[in-house]
Each structure stands twice: as C-alpha cells, then as structure tokens.
Amino acid sequence: MSEFTDGPQAWVGAWSEKRAALTPDRVGLVDATTGQRYTYAALDRRANRASRLLRSHGVERGDRVAVVSRNRPEVVDLFLATAKTGSVLAPLSHRLAPPELAELLGRVDPTLMVVETPFLEETRAALADVETAPTVMAVETDGDETVIADAPTYTDELPDYDGAVETPTLAPDDTHLLLHTGGSTGTPKETVLSHRTLVWNSLNTIASWGLRDDDVTPLTFPMFHTGGWNVVTLPVWHMGGTVVLAREFDPGQLLATVERAGATVLVAVPAVLRMLTDHDDWDETTLSTLRVVKSGGGPCRQSVMESWWARGIDLTQGYGLTECGPNNFAMPDGWPREKAETVGKPAMHVDARVVDGGDPVEPGAVGELQLRSPHAASRYLANDAESESTFGGGWVSTGDLASVDAEGYYRIEGRKKDMFVSGGENVYPSEVESVLSAHEGIHEVVVVPVVDDQWGEVGRAVVEGDESLTLADIETFCEGKLARYKIPNDVAFVDEMPTAGPEKIDRQAVAERFGEG
Structure with a gap:
C-alpha cells in the first residue's frame, strides 16, 4: 500500500487530534440540552481520557464497545476514543425491546457496555438472555444524582489525565463502527463500517454538497443509526464545523436552534421537516442562514417541499442506506423544479445503476437500484448469506426500486418488498x-x-x-x-x-x- 492509504490521515483515529492542532478554539460540538460548548481541543482531551478509560477496562484494538444512549457528548467521546484505540463502537437503539437487544448483543459480543441510566433495566434484561458478559458502565442522565447500584459510572471512571495517548497503526479497512439497519424486517442486521468507509463518505459529502468550515448543523438523527454519524456529523467535523445535539426532538426547539445557532445545514426525515412547517413558530423563525437543506429516510411530500421553497430554502431529497454511504446523490446546479421528486444524480464518487435480473433497464423503466462506491460497506456481522446477497456482486444491492430518466435523474419508487x-x-x-x-x-x-x-x-x-x-x-x-x-x-x-x-x-x-x- 502507499503511504497515504496506510497513514493516519486515511483513518478516523487522527481526526480529533488533527482538528485540535489546526482549529483548537473552534467549537466542534454544542450540547443544546445543557448549553455546554466544546472546542476541538476540548473534544480531543475528552477523547484521550475516554481512551484511557477503555484501556483500563481491557478494551484493545478490535474489541467492541456497545453503547445504549440518547445523543450526548459521552457518545461522541466513545466514538473518538474507539477511533484512537483501534477498537470498535457499536451504538445500539434504546428503542429496542430486551429480546431484540439481546439478539444484537449476542452478535456484537462487547467487552464493555456504556448505558444511559434510563435504559439500564432493559439492558440488564437483555444481557440476562445472552452468554456475553461485558462490564456495564452507567452514564447518568442530566441532573440525575441517583446512585446506580452495581454499575460504575462513566464520570467516576474517567481518568483525570487528558494528554496524548499512544495509538496503534491502523489500516483503512479496520472496522470502526457496527451500525444496525432500520430493522424493517425482523431484528436489524449489524453493518460493518471501516475507517475507509467513513472517510470516503465524508469526502464524498463535502465534495457533492459543498460543505464549508463554518457550517453549523443541528443533529436530527439518533447516533445509533447511520444518520447520526454519516449523513452530516462526520463531514461537518471533517471540515471543522459545528454539530448541535440534543437528547430529545422537539420541533419548536429545533426551530429555535436553527435561528440561535445560525444553522447552515439541516438534514432530516420528511416527518421532521413537515412538523417544522406545521409549528406555530415556523413563520417567525429566521431561516436565512440555511444553505443546505435535505430530506432523507423516505419520500418527501410535494406540499412539504413547497413550504420550504416558499421560505426561500432550496430543499432537495437525498437517498442512502447504512450499507452504502449514506450520501449517494446530489442535485445538480440549477436543477429544474419538475425534478423535485427525484434524488438527483450520483455523487462525485458513486456509481449507480438500475437493473432487472442483473441487466440495466431502459431509461424510465423500474428496477432494483444498485450502488458502487469506496464508501460502501463490505459485509454484515455474522451473516454470510445476507452479506453475499447484498455485497457479493461488486455492487451493493439496495433492495429499493428506482428508475432513471433520460437526463440521468434517479427516482426512488419504493422497496422491492412493498411492491x-x-x-x-x-x-x-x-x-x-x-x-x-x-x-x-x-x-x-x-x-x-x-x-x-x-x-x-x-x-x-x-x-x-x-x-x-x-x-x-x-x-x-x-x-x-x-x-x-x-x-x-x-x-x-x-x-x-x-x-x-x-x-x-x-x-x-x-x-x-x-x-x-
């Protein structure tokens, strides 16, 4: 391999220290729930402390750390710390029932589990049904001073020393994240995401969406989904911008955040975008700072898009999935409004095609969408059959139906299983x-x-x-x-x-x- 592909610039572990060196005083994270603001220098120091915490609990390169929590700075600490130490972060949904969580834990087999206190009971119930026996550590909910019996707390366990940590030499194909799919059919699958995948999606998003170093984005996705990391958080951090997170979603609070923080980038599912337009504060909220607004996670209704357009916001639709990207398409400059129901054209480093039985279809015909990109995952965890079906042909088989028109615009027609x-x-x-x-x-x-x-x-x-x-x-x-x-x-x-x-x-x-x- 070349020096570039082997060097730390090709994997995520060096990002926090690089940002701390280049833009130490720039704010990288804002916790809207507590009002705390964290510079890149502070984030790197927190990541160093978290790295030492992981190693004190026997977490080494390749070991897995599971986290069950809402969006909060401690989850960011763990993301950066696992990147530094070469270990693997597996964020798990706090919305899963104990049997579903148990099935995922059986696959992930973590060495350490970090759990926000509201979800300790369900997590322990899940662990009772699996053979894996990780150390469980509690993250106390904001303002919660309850003593957690039989569980060390994250805050108490953090070492005081925040100086630089020794990092292993990683390869771009080393795993960094295990992210589960949306779970539309049975228990979600765990998708294996490498450092290469994360870096390339970030580069692809920056190039295709025109992200800048002064961008500010409110995080509307949970950090147990690909949206929480790959849609815009990592690309914005890559550029040195600011991410604003909160424990819960509230449309009025999100509108206030957009105005107060001067948000420039907003990506959300269609229902969230609709709730914003329906809110009493919609007409009075200043939206003029927003430069990139995209809908993802399903088709956005024309009426919702028109409400945003009426405010001078060029809302467009995106398309992605945990297994590839997820940022795969972009709207060309000067795109016509009649293309609003499409997701645009393939992004800079993405190939796309629509096939029927493996053969490309004619323009306008419906077939399965397949994608190819260096930001694609390579497999599911402990699921060879599904891995071969989805990733085995050199293209990622999305399971989504699509069509592409004569001008090269792609339209998502729905899931194959829904037809x-x-x-x-x-x-x-x-x-x-x-x-x-x-x-x-x-x-x-x-x-x-x-x-x-x-x-x-x-x-x-x-x-x-x-x-x-x-x-x-x-x-x-x-x-x-x-x-x-x-x-x-x-x-x-x-x-x-x-x-x-x-x-x-x-x-x-x-x-x-x-x-x-």
Whole structure:
C-alpha cells in the first residue's frame, strides 16, 4: 500500500487530534440540552481520557464497545476514543425491546457496555438472555444524582489525565463502527463500517454538497443509526464545523436552534421537516442562514417541499442506506423544479445503476437500484448469506426500486418488498402515496396490499387525517393522476402513524395491522 492509504490521515483515529492542532478554539460540538460548548481541543482531551478509560477496562484494538444512549457528548467521546484505540463502537437503539437487544448483543459480543441510566433495566434484561458478559458502565442522565447500584459510572471512571495517548497503526479497512439497519424486517442486521468507509463518505459529502468550515448543523438523527454519524456529523467535523445535539426532538426547539445557532445545514426525515412547517413558530423563525437543506429516510411530500421553497430554502431529497454511504446523490446546479421528486444524480464518487435480473433497464423503466462506491460497506456481522446477497456482486444491492430518466435523474419508487401486483400490473405504493399526500385532508398516508378475489391484490390507503374522507373522495381525487389499477380500493384511518426511529413511519407495523385480507 502507499503511504497515504496506510497513514493516519486515511483513518478516523487522527481526526480529533488533527482538528485540535489546526482549529483548537473552534467549537466542534454544542450540547443544546445543557448549553455546554466544546472546542476541538476540548473534544480531543475528552477523547484521550475516554481512551484511557477503555484501556483500563481491557478494551484493545478490535474489541467492541456497545453503547445504549440518547445523543450526548459521552457518545461522541466513545466514538473518538474507539477511533484512537483501534477498537470498535457499536451504538445500539434504546428503542429496542430486551429480546431484540439481546439478539444484537449476542452478535456484537462487547467487552464493555456504556448505558444511559434510563435504559439500564432493559439492558440488564437483555444481557440476562445472552452468554456475553461485558462490564456495564452507567452514564447518568442530566441532573440525575441517583446512585446506580452495581454499575460504575462513566464520570467516576474517567481518568483525570487528558494528554496524548499512544495509538496503534491502523489500516483503512479496520472496522470502526457496527451500525444496525432500520430493522424493517425482523431484528436489524449489524453493518460493518471501516475507517475507509467513513472517510470516503465524508469526502464524498463535502465534495457533492459543498460543505464549508463554518457550517453549523443541528443533529436530527439518533447516533445509533447511520444518520447520526454519516449523513452530516462526520463531514461537518471533517471540515471543522459545528454539530448541535440534543437528547430529545422537539420541533419548536429545533426551530429555535436553527435561528440561535445560525444553522447552515439541516438534514432530516420528511416527518421532521413537515412538523417544522406545521409549528406555530415556523413563520417567525429566521431561516436565512440555511444553505443546505435535505430530506432523507423516505419520500418527501410535494406540499412539504413547497413550504420550504416558499421560505426561500432550496430543499432537495437525498437517498442512502447504512450499507452504502449514506450520501449517494446530489442535485445538480440549477436543477429544474419538475425534478423535485427525484434524488438527483450520483455523487462525485458513486456509481449507480438500475437493473432487472442483473441487466440495466431502459431509461424510465423500474428496477432494483444498485450502488458502487469506496464508501460502501463490505459485509454484515455474522451473516454470510445476507452479506453475499447484498455485497457479493461488486455492487451493493439496495433492495429499493428506482428508475432513471433520460437526463440521468434517479427516482426512488419504493422497496422491492412493498411492491404488489394487481391484475398483473405492478403497483408501487410510494407513487400512490405521493399523489394522495397532495389531498388537503390527508396528513400522512401509507398504501398496503390486501387480498382481492378478482385482482389478486389491491391497495388499501391507511390515512392519518380527515376521517370524513370516503373511498369515493379518494377515487375522485386520483382520477387523471393514477391508472385505475393503482387507485386504492379501500381506506382505513389511524390517529397517528406508528414510527420506527426518529419520526420515520414504521411501514411494517402498518402492514401487519392493515395488510391482511
């Protein structure tokens, strides 16, 4: 290998010390919950202390550290410390039930677990069902002075000395993060992310989105998902910008953060972007500092995008997944509004194609989206069959359906598993949902297939919104916008859509409840 690919600049472990050397007094992290601000010099000192903590508990190169916590500075400490020591960070969702958490812990097999106090009981219940027996350390919730029985606390265990630590020589392909997927089908898979993957996604994002060293971004994703690290946190830190995090999401507080911090970059799931536009403070909040605003994690409704456009914000849609990127596309300069439902064109260091049975399809045809990039992962942890299926062909098989038009713009049509066949015709729920969401009486909508004696399957529209809507109203609204076989044959209502992750609709839960015959 060349000196560049072997050197510390090719892996994440040197980032905090490099930033501390180059921009020591610049603020890298703001904790909106406590008001604490951390310079890059302070973050590096904290990472040094955390590195010594890990080693005092027997964590060495290649060992795994699991963390169950909301977004907080201690999770950042662990990210930087595992990067320095060559160990592996495995953030696990605090939303998982003990049996689900137990299954992931059995795969991860951590040497050390760091758990925020609200989640200690569930974590211990999960550990009781697995053979792994890590040391468990508690992070006390802000203002919580409760003594944690039988668990050392992170604060008490931290060594005082914060000078430079000895670091191993790492290779770019060494693992740094184990991030689990969204878990739309059964227990989430653990994706193995190397230092190379993280560095390349960061470089790709900086180049394709035009990030700057003065960027400020509020973190809207949890740090147990790829969004919490790879969507914008690491790219912004790579440039020397500022990340603002908080324990909980609140639309009013997020709007206040955008204005108070002078946020320049905001990336969020569509539901969060909609909640911001619906909030009472929307019209009064200053948004003029925002330069890059993107939607990810699912299709963003036209009405939501128009609300942002009306405020002079050039909101666009992105696309990614834990297994690749996740920042894979960008909108070209001067993109036309009629391309708003697309995710744009492949980013600088990404190849994309749409295939059917391995062969590229014609422009406009629907097939599976495949991606190829140096920021792609290589495998799942302890899952050879799924690894071969997803990564084995030289391209990452996303499991998503897409089309690409004659101008090279890619449109996401939905998950392969969500598509259904009605009377011999393929129906893509996301297309139907995009049309229905424009109805003023529909707040959110998910279309699921149900068994039909005549057509095999037909669509059922599950609606959060005006419950006086009838099927006839929906049919009338869809006339001329959708082929007849795509129009739902039934409608059901929910008070609130179930969510999986940060305000992301749990389609599986909707299908399980409403998708029966």
